[in-house]
Amino acid sequence: MKIGQLSQHTGVPTRMLRYYEEQGLLCAERDANGYRRYDQGAVHRVTQIRGLLDSGLTTEIIAKLLPYLDGPGQIHLHPQCLTPELAAMLRAEAARLGARIDCLSRNRDALLAYLDAVQPSTSDVILSSTAR
Known part of the structure; x- marks a missing residue:
């Protein structure tokens, strides 16, 4: 899906989605024309990012936690990885x-x-x- 579609699915403005990408929180493939293309999992990831930001966490901390998130409220960080x-x-x-x-x-x-x-x-x- 393109960035506008992701924005519609999540309610997050395209400008914020670009910011998430700049911060390393969200990844997009690029089409030949340079347009961003997101997979279906991006909707879930943006929802997680939004929730973590709303709870007051910084993008720096979110970037470190995202690889260990399975679902809302579930952090699966192995103690050896901390x-x-x-x-x-x-x-x-x-x-x-x-x-x-x-x-x-x-x-x-x-x-x-x-x-x-x-x-x-x-x-x-x-x-x-x-x-x-």
Whole structure:
């Protein structure tokens, strides 16, 4: 399939698909006219890449993990293949994600506290409308 078809199947813009290729995350054969041609497995691979990016992983880490992915949520990395460099990178990424989660939780709690402070609760609205 051509890049436009892959884009339609995955919902990922062609520009992003080219970026994935530049980063070594996605491979394409080239036709005689230079057009990219992807096999059917590219749809699954793009879906995996998208999910990993959405979870906050960098393209550098994704490039190292992709060879070991069989399906969503399944990493089959033999312990002997886990280099000290990759282990350190994964630990640092887990710590970065943890810090991000903490920050997002604090922001969510602050927004909810603000809304509770400035919006009357449902029971307050009901009481004020029946008092009239």
